[in-house]
Amino acid sequence: MRLSTRYAAMCMALALPIHAAAATAQTAAAFSPGDPRHARLYALERQAVALFDSDDYALSMSQKTRDAWARLHAAALKMKVAGRPHPLAGVALINLSSMDQIDGKNPDALARVNEGLSLLAPFADAYPVAWMQGLSIKGYVQAALGDVTGAADILAQASGYMDGYIARTPADKLDPSTHMLRSNIAFSHAQALTRLGRNDEAVDAQKASMDARITAAGPNSPDTIGSYYSYAQMLQRADRDGEAEKYARMAVDIATDHVDRKHPSYARALEALGLLLSRTGRRNESLDYLQRAIAIKRDTVGTGSLYFQFGLQNLGTVLLPLERYADAELLFMEAERGFRAIEGDNSPQSARALAFAASAALAEGRRDQGVERFNAALARVRAGSDEDRDIGQRVYPYLIPALIAAGQDEEARAAAAAFAAETRQLDNAPAIPLAQAAMLSAWTGPDRAALGGTARQLVGLLRDDASVHDDAELTEAQRAALDAILAVAGQTQDAALALDAMAILAGSRIAQANRLVAQRLVADPALAARVRSLQDRTKTLQAADSRLLKALATDSGVAAARTERAKVAATVDAERAAIARDYPRWVEAHGGERPDLGALRAGLSADEALLAVMPAFDGVYLLAIGPDGTRIERAPMDRAALVALVGRLRSSLTPAGFDQDSAHTLYSQIFTPAILAALGQARTLRIVPTGAFASLPFGMLAQRPIAAVTPRTAWLIRRFAIEVQPGFTVTKDRRERMAARDQFLGIGAPLTFAAVQTIDAPRGGARALSQLPPLPGSQAELRAVAHRFGMDRTTLLIGRDASEAALRDRDLSRYGVILFATHGLVSGEMEGVTEPALLLSPPAADAVGDDGLLTASEVAAMRIAADWVILSACNTVAGDNAAAPAYSGLAQAFRYAGAGSLLVSHWPVRDDASAFVTLETVKGAARGLPRAVALQRAMLRLIGSKRPNAAQPYIWAPFILMGR
Template identity: 40%
Template sequence: MNRTLLVAALIVSASPAAAQSTEQSKLARPPAISLGTPPARERALRALEWHVAQLNREDAVRAKASERAATTQALYDLAVATPTGPERRAHPLAGLARSMQAAEAQEAGDNDAALKLSREATELLRPFRTAYADYYLEAVSTTGFTLTQLGRNSEAAAALGEAADFAETRFATLSAADRKLDTWMALSNAQFANAQALYRLGNLETSAEYQRRSMQSRVEGLGANDPDTIASYYQYALSLMRIGRSEDAEHYARRALDGAIAHVDPKRSTYPRAFAAMGVVLANTGRRAEALDYMERALDAYRTTFGADNLNTQYAIGNLGDALLRLERYDDAIAVFDDGIAGFAAKQGKTSAPGAELIVSSGVADAAQGRAAAAEEKLRRGFDIARSLDAKEQVTGPTALPILVDLAVEQGDGATARRWATQYHDEVTARPNPSAFDRADADLRLAIASPGSDPRPAARAMIAAIRRNVAIAETGDMSYMQRAALDVVLNVAARTGDAQIALDAMTLLAGSKIALAGRLVAQRLAAADPELGRLVRRYQDAARTYRSADAILPSTTAGASEIAEARRRRDAAFADLEAARAAIRARDPRWLDTRGYSEPDIAAVRAGLAPGEALVAIIPAFAHAYTLVVSKHGTRVESTTSGRATLERLVHSVRASLPTGRYDTEAASILHDQILTAGNRALLKGVDTLRVVSAGQLATLPFAALVERRGARLDRHTPYLLHRYAVVIQPDFLPRPNLKRVATAEYRVLAVGAPAIGIAPPPPVTPRATYRFFRGSSASPLSDLPPLPGAEAEVRQVAARFPAKDTTVLIGRDATEPRVRALPLDSYAMILFATHGLVAGELNGSSEPALVLSPTNQTDGLLTASEIATLPLNAEWVILSACNTAAGDGVTAPAYSGLAQAFRYAGARSLLLSNWPVRDDVASVITLATTRATRHGATPAQALRSAMRNLLHRRDLDGADDPFVWAPFMLLN
């Protein structure tokens, strides 16, 4: 089971009662029938029942835990001592007491005790189930849910399905007057518990339907803003997330969060669970940076509500660590995991299954950081603990074993590698229906650990398996285990010299980042074209059907007929998905490009190179990074001698040194030698332009400022890469068409800039801006931006270089989105924006990259990436003379994935961007010089190189020889 979903289920769904924040006080009511109990004894029982109900209110749970336990036991003892009816059975309130004790045990994580208690409660209430149906259903729901937690899914589904049917049938017979609060609650809990059982069986669509019914029962019985109703919103959001309805899932998660903030005491469990659910939904759709805010807020609230030693708090820690792991913030993840490991050890001992899972996760993070010894110790320890427990739902093996194989191979320990690989392969093949990825992963690890075998077929099978996963995923987000597998694939490519395998693996790694950045762009493209939207919905429906059917196959409880039907549905869905993808490619390939779907081959890449060009790729995988060079002379694949973490530290050092005036030439030269090795340089003879493809932190590197010689002095004569090559950044490996150069005199030019920020009132607050409390708030999101005194001069100077009849200038109050959209944008050969460029989240309420324009009464002054993507452009190139216009959508997106990608999708062929905030006077110089060079026939790449070199040697501009001044500019096409 996917770890994120497992943790989500445990965090948000601790038990039927706790999961939806049911207050037991809502179940208190007078007896439905006369039991013949002596009046005094009946009054005593009812008094205890009422007292227990009050103690079960959430505001008293922690403060009065011991009193609650004692009173519940007293109710049970008195009820058992009060025989009723001719059969002299225990009073039914004994069943209520046991049901409450079962829920308490389940909340504490003691599922064995919870099952025993809930079953006893069920049997005590069974003779009275008609009259005491609500209490009976509560007991059965706890029994069924506990069975799901223990992995006994078929038993749970049978019990809970019967209970849900009983509840709905009984409820239908009640009059409106008889549909009391407790009746609605019992119905909702039965529906919820059945939804959970169906989910565990992989019946995701029906599970979501029962969760919807549970939510609707709460809405009708309790009202839309009741804390228990609010809890049902986030439960339904999680159900929708599992079936791929991400937009609907986010809607209900936000509805729950709004309700929790407005109507729920922060000390109640519903409050942190609403934040946790929002984080899980966002993380599952690839928006992990956004998810972190919610997860951190949830963890703080869990600590306040439950205490630092509560299991809910520990699971919240695990959720946060998992999000950090997927964001590739490995050291932060380790710190969080270690906190959770200590918490589980204190609560459940040092050999708990959840603790073992966190130990393994921490080991994975160590492996990614190149700390082999620490990684191996943790992976072995977590794996051994889990195996000693014989956990029902084993998640440590598929994570620990392949990484242990990789560590042994890297250390040259062939015997240990074969042992781990054989065990992994045997376990995967012994499963009734292992996933395609798991089968390919096991084959790949066995191949690399087997002397004399050719691992390339296994590497190609892994590429095919991940491609299929990417096709059916809601986003192109890639798990860390997929990245680890592609790391192995790239190592195979480097050892065998197979450039096509390397290209395929790198395309997947780079494409996953592109897909994350292009999420909102893809939505707008589909919304703008009804036929494309129809094809996209067909594609998404097929993907959901595939995921739903595929979820059943690994189940050990599904029958042979269920498995066969699931396979049939899955295969049919994939065929429909492929047909829809082909139709989308024919209709508008940009949608697929935003999803990172491309499958180039080496021959096409080479054919797409212009004379004097070569492609150089530097792609980080998991623990390592790899280079691929394609030129007219041949191809070469290498693993960098330093690991991914070391390279990223070098990149950070280079970037951090730039604003200080003390550029780290040593780090810049080491990076140069790691990328352009002697073997790679041998393929670059006669090359004057490098087409660079990179990803992750390496994409933030100013390639032109790399230094070719160690120990070089920092001055105008430093041997920068700029002096040898022009650099063009490519976001992917798709060949670029040779652009027909248009005479400058024929250009129509649009120049927009120097927006008048804050001159108009801000527009009404949008739902997106509602959540700005995470970053503070201000009256206007643009109010704190500094002015750009050189922007107006830059716009006018550039415009003056072209005939007035062919030039449109929008400055100040005229630089608005409505004015831009009203123009015939496809008639402009060159478009300049001289304004602020913002990364996602940089301003309050901003969830995607944007260019700043002048706000109006109708617009917020932000031209976002997804809005840009739908502009009808036909520009030979676009100049974004703005701060941060090469920046991406977060730490997992490529540095140029935001605004730049959006302009490419809109129709721009070449883009001039900046990699960090730039000086206004320098931006003007670079823009004008580049424009002038292209007027004389230079290619955009050579024009930018010439402009940067001239700037470096200018003495009339203060500090022009500083790389911080001349190096931020980059060309993308």
């Protein structure tokens, strides 16, 4: 018999988890699989195999094929061998179970494969390949239904059996289907191992699967392409991102060159590369590959397959970290309907898609709908399988806080008890869900004495988890956990706990913005080795945390687990402190600094206060630290509504007006009476905003409703001098005069990419850059500032001279003030822009190493002595995106390079206004004013001036002072 490769191809395409149960094979004596007395059975077998192996996918999976296998099964049952049904009865059922599994009918597949293996067991050595195929299918299906540990064990046995079979069988007796089955078993084994967190073993198993697939089908086969991208996925899970990208791109390249786009592997290769790119911070590239994959699937195989539904779900999960919840929700609901249509009303995959859609509804502020969907997802899985606890791990961390917020205390308590019980029963339960279960149990229980301790334990685990991932991006599940921690901090007024949670949110944004800066620093082999060692030790600590939490949950072995955890934690803390001492710039760029509440307060001057504005998951949290105390609150409106308000205010701004109601509503939501009381009489306010709030011009928030804009309107800038900073590091204002400060360098008004004629049409990132509009006012602005400085102290790089080459050839340490008047680009918002950057003129045709972008990592390598760096018209592309990290990357890069303060504008403004604010701020600071106060006075002076429309926020509000 020649085994079908259909199961193999679909197994790779779906990339689902696996599970198996053990079986004992006993060979019936004196049986020959070629006995001529059974010729009719062999003819029926050949008919079924021919249909199942057809190149016509619809035919191979048709009822006609099922009928052929059923005829073989019925005939073989009647034909007795040593008193038992002929083993081809079992072979037929195993192939029918393969069809069930491909169709997503996992319970049917499990029932058939169990019966088939039972019939085949006495003859396993006579049909070794069919026997192993059955074990592989059983393992696959059982893992899909939740028994991962058993799957790993049985698939390891199947792999060993297959290795022995291949070793003792002459090479000329092994056909490609045997090697294909070897590949399938190893693939299933790898999937089970990775679900158990045994990623290094999973890499080895997947490598064996790939090698067997190459032997079976050749290096350019569509089936082999699946092995390349599956191997890439395993490498990434083992934190081997560079190798992973190599194999993912290899899969796409081979698919493009050798595979018909109708083949499932073509789209799946695009999808796999897209997912890998998304997990390493390259969102724009990621979405392009994923959307192309879905379009190809829709055109080639249609929407009636699991293959298509997983594509929808994958794209949705990439949109979640971008906070594009509405877009993701549509995809999840389409996938939910598709999974249900294929797998039935109790489909576990439809339940998972529904749970994803529920989390999106919560994030969009629709709590009742989210709760309803979560409960429906739980009910759906429980009706289908009592053993599938994965859905509970997905649902409960969202559902329980939502029930608490809705006042449904009894329901929340019952859900918390179920979550804790199910988590305790998981094999190798990770530390984070164990800690979440403990915190939620304390939160809903009658005795809340343990609540603070469990919340601090969870925030520590989340911080450790973020530190072992180079992409530094938080999933929506992690943000939801931080949201719950912040809610607890608000209830208990635990400012230190709130600060810890907010530092993780802010640190993630900083690390994303500085990803390539940090990579450049880690190019130092000594630092790279220490960082990897720290990450490895942190993983060991996570495992120790998991064992301690499991011991606490089961009240067994607590003392030993606590001792072990303390020993590992001491090692990690010592290594982390040593790296922070020796490489402080890397720690800062990686967003890894953990602020101390006492030290932060001590760093504030007598008239200073700090306010953090942090969107978490469905809420926006406020932390005020002032001379009169601290206050942690959740803003009255939910996150989605407040983000929409920020967008409305930003989009409404024109030289003639703006949305006045939004300006006051945002003020009242952020500056609540309790927050204002904590800020006290401070005159300078340091604001730490993330997400959409990083694009909010706080100075223009209106303290009272606005009837008409006048020079006396009660803007927030009248109450506070404001400095914005990406994180919680507080440094004292530097006021000393620098020796080089009288020299001014202006760079801007670059040539546009569209205006430069090249031999080849722009491609990729160059094409995207060519769409950026010119900045006609930037040259006038530069000349206006230069005029005020004096031309004898000014250097201007304008037009073609505003290039990377011109900057590289210049001694930048000579200048005290440097002004960039050009576009500022945010990482991931445009093709080819992988980190924050300033747009310069396109490079000359023969330029080496120039691309027209001055990136954050390139800035960090410069040597700058400027007291001021000014970025004018910087945020004109995408800074108002909810996920954009605003200026943190560029700001810190200029700090690393040696600059003093950074003055930036949210949008391009009139030349005279920009020049006025720039010069007045620099001159005020030179006279000894604190820098934030110097900017405040410059803005107020502009508001009160006779310049046209000067009182309108569009003219004066975009300027912000950036701190660390």
